[in-house]
Amino acid sequence: xxxxxxxxxxxxxxxxxxxxxxxxxxxxxxxxxxxxxxxxxxxxxxxxxxxxxxxxxxxxxxxxxxxxxxxxxxxxxxxxxxxxxxxxxxxxxxxxxxxxxxxxxxxxxxxxxxxxxxxxxxxxxxxxxxxxxxxxxxxxxxxxxxxxxxxxxxxxxxxxxxxxxxxxxxxxxxxxxxxxxxx
Amino acid sequence: xxxxxxxxxxxxxxxxxxxxxxxxxxxxxxxxxxxxxxxxxxxxxxxxxxxxxxxxxxxxxxxxxxxxxxxxxxxxxxxxxxxxxxxxxxxxxxxxxxxxxxxxxxxxxxxxxxxxxxxxxxxxxxxxxxxxxxxxxxxxxxxxxxxxxxxxxxxxxxxxxxxxxxxxxxxxxxxxxxxxx
Numbered sequence: 001x002x003x004x005x006x007x008x009x010x011x012x013x014x015x016x017x018x019x020x021x022x023x024x025x026x027x028x029x030x031x032x033x034x035x036x037x038x039x040x041x042x043x044x045x046x047x048x049x050x051x052x053x054x055x056x057x058x059x060x061x062x063x064x065x066x067x068x069x070x071x072x073x074x075x076x077x078x079x080x081x082x083x084x085x086x087x088x089x090x091x092x093x094x095x096x097x098x099x100x101x102x103x104x105x106x107x108x109x110x111x112x113x114x115x116x117x118x119x120x121x122x123x124x125x126x127x128x129x130x131x132x133x134x135x136x137x138x139x140x141x142x143x144x145x146x147x148x149x150x151x152x153x154x155x156x157x158x159x160x161x162x163x164x165x166x167x168x169x170x171x172x173x174x175x176x177x178x179x180x181x182x183x
Numbered sequence: 184x185x186x187x188x189x190x191x192x193x194x195x196x197x198x199x200x201x202x203x204x205x206x207x208x209x210x211x212x213x214x215x216x217x218x219x220x221x222x223x224x225x226x227x228x229x230x231x232x233x234x235x236x237x238x239x240x241x242x243x244x245x246x247x248x249x250x251x252x253x254x255x256x257x258x259x260x261x262x263x264x265x266x267x268x269x270x271x272x273x274x275x276x277x278x279x280x281x282x283x284x285x286x287x288x289x290x291x292x293x294x295x296x297x298x299x300x301x302x303x304x305x306x307x308x309x310x311x312x313x314x315x316x317x318x319x320x321x322x323x324x325x326x327x328x329x330x331x332x333x334x335x336x337x338x339x340x341x342x343x344x345x346x347x348x349x350x351x352x353x354x355x356x357x358x359x360x361x362x363x364x
Contacts, residue, residue: 005269016233
């Protein structure tokens with residue numbers, strides 16, 4: 001949709017702007033820029049979380065995960081993932097960039113400890129325009145920091161404290177790891 | 184061509200909210216980093232310019248605008264097609280001078296300020312939506328039109344409406360035109 005395109009352009013400019021002004025090009029300085037982006041994403045995620053319909057804000061207890069052997073792992077069908085899945089779908093996972101329909105991002109917790117969720121998106125919209133393959137791997141984390149903050153912010157509005165990190169091995173596929181921090 | 188997103192019922196405005204909230208966070212960050220309002224305005228304008236130079240391609244790909252023959256047609260398309268497509272609003276167009284190269288876009292409703300009540304204290308010269316000016320300027324430049332785009336009135340500063348002024352700087356040369364915004 002057109003307004004999704006506007007957001008993508010704005011996001012690209014934000015990353016470029018914050019990076020250009022980074023006073024310290026070393027890894028330490030880069031971390032500051034990344035945390036600034038993540039912080040911005042957090043604020044936006046909190047505000048967005050408040051705007052989600054009432055029913056998604058009711059967090060029910062986790063149900064035991066359903067086994068889905070065909071996917072080679074356990075797909076968590078619990079309310080938490082559905083809530084995040086809904087939000088993700090709207091946030092960007094549902095935006096198609098070419099004529100084929102976008103694949104739905106996959107949740108799985110194969111071999112993960114309790115309380116860890118992984119969101120895998122094989123066609124992440126903010127990376128799709130960059131490259132397809134291993135090119136620009138070092139640049140990719142900059143474009144994921146905002147989204148990590150966004151997820152963390154939305155979860156915090158739902159009352160869930162979490163830590164969200166992102167990793168990418170091949171553009172435009174990326175994985176977001178959400179670790180729920182129990183009080 | 185982009186495929187329209189599948190929208191689930193109950194989430195009609197998430198994408199627009201995402202853009203508006205992100206823009207707000209960006210302005211807040213710039214205000215933190217720069218003390219002077221002029222610097223913030225300048226950076227917003229520059230960022231908008233970069234976005235506009237790319238957005239115009241996206242716009243031309245999505246819309247089927249025909250070739251324009253006058254500045255007023257171009258301004259009309261910006262207001263009725265581009266603004267509608269990206270922000271969901273249709274500003275009113277007025278022409279400000281007899282030589283027909285100065286126009287105004289009057290925004291009765293501005294989605295960018297939906298969550299803004301007032302400008303922060305000590306920031307009275309901040310042009311909150313200066314990104315829009317940069318976007319229009321960048322987009323026009325990509326179709327070989329130089330223009331000055333500024334805010335003439337701003338609701339956040341106490342005016343009754345928000346008005347963006349576009350002043351086209353050069354007379355068009357018909358032969359060079361390929362596509363018009």
